[in-house]
Amino acid sequence: xxxxxxxxxxxxxxxxxxxxxxxxxxxxxxxxxxxxxxxxxxxxxxxxxxxxxxxxxxxxxxxxxxxxxxxxxxxxxxxxxxxxxxxxxxxxxxxxxxxxxxxxxxxxxxxxxxxxxxxxxxxxxxxxxxxxxxxxxxxxxxxxxxxxxxxxxxxxxxxxxxxxxxxxxxxxxxxxxxxxxxxxxxxxxxxxxxxxxxxxxxxxxxxxxxxxxxxxxxxxxxxxxxxxxxxxxxxxxxxxxxxxxxxxxxxxxxxxxxxxxxxxxxxxxxxxxxxxxxxxxxxxxxxxxxxxxxxxxxxxxxxxxxxxxxxxxxxxxxxxxxxx
Numbered sequence: 001x002x003x004x005x006x007x008x009x010x011x012x013x014x015x016x017x018x019x020x021x022x023x024x025x026x027x028x029x030x031x032x033x034x035x036x037x038x039x040x041x042x043x044x045x046x047x048x049x050x051x052x053x054x055x056x057x058x059x060x061x062x063x064x065x066x067x068x069x070x071x072x073x074x075x076x077x078x079x080x081x082x083x084x085x086x087x088x089x090x091x092x093x094x095x096x097x098x099x100x101x102x103x104x105x106x107x108x109x110x111x112x113x114x115x116x117x118x119x120x121x122x123x124x125x126x127x128x129x130x131x132x133x134x135x136x137x138x139x140x141x142x143x144x145x146x147x148x149x150x151x152x153x154x155x156x157x158x159x160x161x162x163x164x165x166x167x168x169x170x171x172x173x174x175x176x177x178x179x180x181x182x183x184x185x186x187x188x189x190x191x192x193x194x195x196x197x198x199x200x201x202x203x204x205x206x207x208x209x210x211x212x213x214x215x216x217x218x219x220x221x222x223x224x225x226x227x228x229x230x231x232x233x234x235x236x237x238x239x240x241x242x243x244x245x246x247x248x249x250x251x252x253x254x255x256x257x258x259x260x261x262x263x264x265x266x267x268x269x270x271x272x273x274x275x276x277x278x279x280x281x282x283x284x285x286x287x288x289x290x291x292x293x294x295x296x297x298x299x300x301x302x303x304x305x306x307x308x309x310x311x312x313x314x315x316x317x318x319x320x321x322x323x324x
Contacts, residue, residue: 014153016059019051019145023127023187047088047134048124049105051145056137057083057119059153067099067117070139074116080142083117088134113138127191158183198278210300218304221253225308232312242313249312253305254298261294 054070057063065086074081082103089098102112124135150169154161162181169179189196225232232245268275272284282289 014055014059016056016151017051017053017140017148018056018151019140019148020124021149021151021187023124023191047105047136049136049138051138051140051143051148053140056151059151061153062122063120064117065120066097067115069117069119070137070141072141074139074141076142078142080111080113081116081139082113083119083137084115085119085135086121088136089115089118091134127188127195158185210296213297214300214304217253217257217301218308220256221249221305222308222311224252225249225312228312229315233315236315245313245315246309249309250302250305253301253309257298257301261297265290265294 052070054072054074057069064083066089067083069083070081084092084098092098092103093101098115098118101115103115104110104112119137122135152161152165154165162183166179166181169181235245236242268290269285275284
């Protein structure tokens with residue numbers, strides 16, 4: 001069966017029920033860890049299950065990579081169906097088509113539940129490392145969850161939409177406690193806080209290191225130009241163009257910077273395995289990052305050598321020769 005992608009929302013609001021809100025850390029009775037029976041011995045028998053409405057995958061943007069998602073025709077009177085995650089399907093049914101496979105949970109004598117689709121893996125409990133558990137979904141049209149929430153995908157201003165939803169839901173739930181509407185970015189930011197703080201700290205230290213590198217390179221080049229004042233004066237006296245002197249000084253600084261970049265890149269590649277745990281879904285050997293850093297440092301090298309190069313080109317040949 002060909003992979004399918006949930007259609008984008010066709011209206012201003014697109015909502016779906018889920019027994020567990022994403023990244024909430026709360027598990028209801030249907031989200032608790034359960035034991036699976038796949039009709040064969042397996043060391044991978046634990047999974048987390050979620051009860052969701054048919055529109056859940058489209059609302060969340062979770063792709064169905066094989067088979068189908070839930071439909072309104074999946075009722076309590078029809079056979080039990082489920083959508084499983086990619087990792088779960090790959091481990092429980094290696095080399096087989098997971099669609100139409102049967103598994104049981106809670107008890108060996110429970111009715112068979114048939115897989116109708118495979119969903120892409122998700123980060124449900126955290127945005128970095130997931131527990132070594134599988135995920136599968138059951139349709140809310142066949143199961144009654146103990147608790148849950150409404151997930152809404154909306155266009156437009158988030159605050160205005162949140163207020164609108166709160167008023168509408170509160171009106172439909174008289175006597176209930178205050179309805180809480182929380183934007184997803186606020187939930188995600190709680191989990192991203194340490195990563196954001198770390199990124200900012202690394203950015204500050206990176207900028208400081210870049211400034212120190214620029215100042216150091218400028219100082220070295222300026223000192224080198226001062227030491228070579230006589231040589232540069234002779235070159236000018238013998239007819240060298242001032243533009244040629246500028247190119248000479250800048251080219252030497254660029255060669256000096258390339259030598260340092262080569263050493264730095266080698267050290268970075270060697271130490272990348274210690275950097276990997278500090279990164280979120282980024283490779284410590286990303287070629288684009290190394291290319292960008294190289295270009296930035298080369299720009300800094302050229303900028304830092306430009307003023308000394310102009311000073312070198314402005315040397316008076318007579319004064320340079322007389323000073324020897």
